[in-house]
Amino acid sequence: QSVLTQPPSVSGAPGQRVTISCTGSSSNIGAGFDVHWYQQLPGAAPKFLIYGSTNRPSGVPDRFSGSKSGTSASLAITGLQAEDEADYYCQSYDSSLSAHVVFGGGTKLTVL
Amino acid sequence: EVQLLESGGGLVQPGGSLRLSCAASGFTFSSYAMSWVRQAPGKGLEWVSAVSGSGGSTYYADSVKGRFTISRDNSKNTLFLQMNSLRAEDTAVYYCAKPFLMASLDAFDIWGQGTMVTVSS
Numbered sequence: 001q002s003v004l005t006q007p008p009s010v011s012g013a014p015g016q017r018v019t020i021s022c023t024g025s026s027s028n029i030g031a032g033f034d035v036h037w038y039q040q041l042p043g044a045a046p047k048f049l050i051y052g053s054t055n056r057p058s059g060v061p062d063r064f065s066g067s068k069s070g071t072s073a074s075l076a077i078t079g080l081q082a083e084d085e086a087d088y089y090c091q092s093y094d095s096s097l098s099a100h101v102v103f104g105g106g107t108k109l110t111v112l
Numbered sequence: 113e114v115q116l117l118e119s120g121g122g123l124v125q126p127g128g129s130l131r132l133s134c135a136a137s138g139f140t141f142s143s144y145a146m147s148w149v150r151q152a153p154g155k156g157l158e159w160v161s162a163v164s165g166s167g168g169s170t171y172y173a174d175s176v177k178g179r180f181t182i183s184r185d186n187s188k189n190t191l192f193l194q195m196n197s198l199r200a201e202d203t204a205v206y207y208c209a210k211p212f213l214m215a216s217l218d219a220f221d222i223w224g225q226g227t228m229v230t231v232s233s
Contacts, residue, residue: 002156036219038157045223046157051212057221089157093218100171101147101159101218 004104011110022073022090030071033093114138121227134191134208142186150204
């Protein structure tokens with residue numbers, strides 16, 4: 001059971017907008033720690049997608065955006081494309097655990 | 113080009129040991145804390161351990177504390193993970209990961225390709 005909770009799956013048609021939620025608690029997201037997002041294509045290492053809750057690294061399309069409010073964060077993908085089909089993970093820092101770095105359980109995005 | 117290249121994975125019996133290495137290039141290795149993150153087959157990402165840039169501070173997930181030891185050799189730009197008393201549940205792809213910011217433990221912008229560790233008799 002992950003410290004950060006994500007829906008197991010989401011889906012959308014090409015061109016549509018989807019959001020993936022990441023729910024934490026007062027010891028991680030709610031404590032003000034940043035949320036970061038990763039995209040993992042099948043058989044590949046994770047790719048850095050969003051950092052500092054809302055920022056895109058160089059090279060990441062502006063179709064991807066992040067937000068954070070209270071104890072939750074969200075990743076939004078607009079103009080869905082077939083190549084967006086992947087697993088998405090949120091990640092933050094937790095002050096109550098010796099683990100420090102925590103990940104969400106991951107969300108499988110299916111492009112219909 | 114910034115790169116991380118893991119090695120050392122393989123098949124090991126329960127209770128056995130394995131040492132993973134991660135060779136870094138393309139950045140000032142000693143300026144960054146480094147982490148190991150693992151992914152069991154068909155499962156999500158799990159942070160395992162981190163070490164500060166100097167090597168003086170180490171951090172572990174409860175699931176590996178007392179069994180795994182992280183270290184680094186900044187003269188050789190290499191990160192290590194010594195894994196002892198291995199269990200079936202340690203079976204996973206192990207990634208080394210570099211944080212985006214020098215002052216950070218997380219927000220990993222560079223990942224290696226991963227090395228598979230299988231614990232089985």
